[in-house]
Amino acid sequence: MSTPIRQQYLDLRKRYPGTILFFRLGDFYETFDDDAKLVAQELQITLTSKPMGKDLRVPLAGVPYHSIDQHVAKLVARGYRVAICEQLADPSEVKGLVPRDVVRIVTAGTVTSEASLEAGRANYLGALVHRGRDAALALADVTTGEVRLVPGDAAAVELGRSPVAELLVEDLADAAGAAMPVVLRPLLSDMAVDAALAEQFGEHAREALVPGPAAAAALAHLLAYLRETFPAALGSLQRIRAESGADELLVDERTLRNLDVFPGPGRTSSLLAVIDRCRTAMGTRLLRHWLAHPLRDPARLAERHDAVGWAAANPIERERVRSVLRAIPDLARLAGRVGARTATPRDLAALRDGLRAVLDLGALLSSCGLPPLLEGALRGLSGAAEPLATLDAALAEDPPAAFDDGGVIRPGFSPEIDSLHALTRDARSFLLGLERLERERTGIKSLKVGHNKVFGYYIEVSAANVALVPPHYQRRQTLVGAERYVTEELKEHEARLVGARERLVELERQAFASLLETLAAGLAALQSVADAVALVDVVLALGEVAADQGYTRPVFTEGDLVIRGGRHPVVEAAVGPGRFVPNDCVLDSETQILVVTGPNMSGKSTFLRQVALIALMAQAGSFVPAAEARLPLFDRIFSRIGAHDDLAAGQSTFMVEMVETAQILHRATPQSLVILDEVGRGTSTYDGMAIARSVIEFLHNRKEGAARTLFATHYHELTALEGILPRVRNAHVAVREEGAEIVFEHRVVPGPADRSYGIHVARLAGLPRAVVARAEHLLAELEAERAAHGRSSAAHARNGSAPEPAFQPPLFGGPSPVEAALAALDVDGMTPIEAIQKLYELRAMVLQQRVPR
Structure with missing residues (x-):
């Protein structure tokens, strides 16, 4: 048969399935049965057992009450849900079973412990x-x-x-x-x-x-x-x-990841890490929001850029304000605890210190000529005065973490609390003086007055002096080498002290709860203050970055994209000042698709990403790393970069690439910016080249207009599209040969690359010399074969006979069956699976063309 406390636990366990139940027992939170085994394993704590009925011992694992937050944080981070069961009454005041119930369930989306949160x-x-x-x-x-x-x-x-x-x-x-x-x-x-x-x-x-x-x-x-x-x-x-x-520029998760906007698994460098000069956690969270939610509203963007420009142009005022921001805690999360009524005395002390700093911040800003966005923030800061006055009146200057001994409420706030404080001070003074008096009365120089939670106050006398103990001393406890006693006088003063302390704690708890309710009634003002601080912090941080890094204010236009001296902010920060090679990019009515060629490691991907990052930063409200930036207001930025499998969904690298490309082609508009890097590399050469060309043609020929597109590729054959499609232009990353070595200049210049330099890159990567030498030999053979085939085709043409099948399929000559089949495709109406099937059919057609007649 189970004990009553065991039955209480089992009843709660049934009510909260799917959770780990932490059950409060005195100074510990305990888990039992399977929960105990799991918790012991996950938290690496000792698994023991406890008798909870006749012939019944159950597994047990527990943690001290004061460390519950850090343990719950670990469990929630590993995907568990945790139910917290509290004692609903003081065990010392309850006869029998202490009432208990679950007061909250901690989940990944409801966790509030700082140990579980990123500031x-x-x-x-x-x-x-x-x-x-x-x-x-x-x-x-x-x-x-x-x-x-x-x-x-x-x-x-x-x-x-x-x-x-x-x-x-x-x-x-x-x-x-x-x-x-x-x-x-x-x-x-x-x-x-x-x-x-x-x-x-x-x-x-x-x-x-x-x-x-x-x-x-x-x-x-x-x-x-x-x-x-x-x-x-x-x-x-x-x-x-x-x-x-x-009114926002939509940027999906894939694009944010491809552009390294935020840190993620396996990478710490990011745009956020480069430009986050915020002094408060609130500012960093707001900057994250701006980067993930860029604007399309020119008026709001002008407000942001005006404010950032002011911050960049006023370094003295900027640094004065930023020095005050450093002293402001996370007012938004403190306000959240006020609203939930879970704030502690130390939380309110931090809130008060923060509000004082906010008023200092407002005083500094009010003496400056501010742009409209910061003027609005200044008005929001003024809301700190009223809650600060409330806190100053009620809260002690340095309150303790808990209510055990009083001292939470400021002297003068409550006459009754003040009198109880005086009474406890007097009782403590008496007890401290009692030791001196008793030593004089008894002649025992080593006599001590002490206290513990079990026996309360006592008089301790060493065993050698027990004969000198007066008759009115009452023995309370025997120790090795000492005896402890009480007297009626000591018990009387202890009772007065304990009674006064209990009443003091009760009144201070009530006063603190009333203070929380008063603050919660003005919660909207507190939240507005936090918003204003975050806004000031972000603007000044972006102003400092702009001034330090030489960023410029972007200009928004109706049509062309013109970037002069553009830089990649993350790469520039990594390589150091002055070492990054800037590049221009122009996408106008004559160049809506730029095909970028060049060898690996030369900087093609960096160039593509920097254009997208400059556009994103501009529409987030930041200045940008460029000498000049004139940009349209984009509605979306799309990117297809890199290769990865989604094996859990049964998708190969190539399937993922095709699905992502299909989504871009269906969703991109003439107001979009599209970044495509090495589309078609996940399959055979001819399949990939066919797909890459058809993607460019689709983007170019859309009736509503082409999205501005940067298309990096290793398929040099695609450069022929400049002479076929009127709004396609070529660019390449310049490479300089010095003997057998190549030097990447990282400059993007007009025209196509002459070759891929793949074997040179392989040599730089450290492939064995034998492999590199063999590759060079094979490349020479293949190039000779292609040249001979070209001469043969020319001779056939002069003689009027049909040429032998070309080594390269006829994608770039006149119309061919493959081209006709591609032109007939209803790409918008195809599913990804249908697209893959059609690619296989096209490949079969190409292979059939290659069969010698």
Whole structure:
């Protein structure tokens, strides 16, 4: 038969399946049974056992209460959900079984421990919902109270570019390929959606705040999930920001990864790492958001660029303000704890220090002539005055971490608390003086007055002096070499002290809770202050980068893309100042597709990426690494770079390449920027060349207009397209030969490359000399064979006879069966699988042409 506490545990265990249940027992959180075995293994702690009934011992593993956060952080990071069961009453005041219940469930999207969070990165709980053809993604960061709604087609892009830690869905098909933990939720009725929104935001919240039924359902799922897992967090969710995506440059996860915009697995260098000079965590999070959500609104971009320009041009003011920013803590997450009512005395002390620094920041900025964006931020900073006054009045200057001994509330705030403080001070003074008095009374010079949690206050006398102990001393404890005693006087003063301390702690807890409620009532103002600080921080950081690195303000135009002296910001930072070779890029009405050739390692990919990064930085609101940048406002940036398998989805490298290319061809518009690097390299030479040419032709010949495209390739045959397609131009990376060696100049110049220099690169890479020599010999044979074939074809042409089949398929001569088949393809209407099948058919046609007649 189980003990009552065992039965209490089992009842809670049934209510929270799929979690690891941490059960509070005194100063420990314990796990039992299979949970204990798992926790012991994952946390590398000791697995023991505990008797919990007749002939019943169960596995047990526990952690001290003060270290629970770091242990939970490890488990959540490894994909587990953790239920925290607390004691709901003081065990010393309860007869029998202490009541317990689960107070929260910690998941990847609801974690708040600093041990689990990255300071400069948001941590979103997401909900993706479809209602008919309508889709929406709702995002909530419970650490700050931020809530975002992204409806329509932008929802899928947003899921990839925002740091979503956990995703709620009604249908697992909606989360196919998701990299984060996915939680399946039941379908919500319209009535349930309305009820959830009304409970959190008021009766007419759906009509006033939420754009469409899918967005309403997604937000309702977030609220319902938080009520189950972390109901306190609902107090911080007060502001909703609906985002349409229509005024943003859409950049999907693949493009952000290909351009190294953010750090990721296996790489630390990134655009963010180069330009993040922010002094606060709030600033870094906002900069991440700007880079992932560039704008298309010229007015808003002008505001950002005006502000960055002011910061770049005023170094003295910039550094003064930045020195104050260094002292400001993460006000947004502190405000989130205020809203959730989970802030500690130390949290509020940090909040108060931060608000004081905010007022200093405002005073500095108010003496400067500011552009409009910073003027708006200055108004937001003024909201710090009222909560600071509230904190100054109530909170002690240096409050302790806990309420055990008082000292949380400022003297003068509450007369009753002040009197209890005086009483405890007097009692402590008496007890400290008692030791001196008792030594004089008894003549025992080594007598000591001490305290412990079990026996309270005591008088300790060494065994050698026990004969001198007065009769009124009452023995309480015997130690090796000493005896401990109490007296009626000591017990009386101890009772006064303990009673006063307990009352003091109770009153201070009440006063602190009231202080939290007062601050939470003005939570919107606190969040606005945090937003304003983040904005100032980002603008000044970008201004400092622009001044230090020689970045220039971009200019937006209706048509042409003209970059003079453009640089790749990440590569430039890696190689050091003055060592990066700048390059120009012009895409205008005559050059909408630039075919870039040149050997490996020469800089083709760097050139492509730097153009895309300059466009992205410009529309994020940053200055750019170029001598001059005149750019159109792009609607999307697409990239197809590199090769990788998706074996879990049953896709080879080439299939992944084709799927990604197909998505670009279907979605790119004349307002898009397309970066394609080595398309077609995942299959045979002729297949790949056919695909590469057909991709260029498709982009060039679209009726609505060509997307501006940079196309890097090793297929030198594609350079012939400059003479066939009117808006295609060639460029190549210059190479200089010095004897048997080659020197990469990293300059992009007009015209095609003359050859690939692959064997030279192989030699630089360290291939064995025998391999390189053999490759050179084989290359000479192949080139001689091609030259002889060319002479034979010319002779046939002079004699009027049909030439032998060309070594190169006739993609670049007159119309051929392959070209006719390519021209007849309905590319927009084909699925990826159909496209692959058609490629095999085209290859068969090419091979048939090569068979000698």
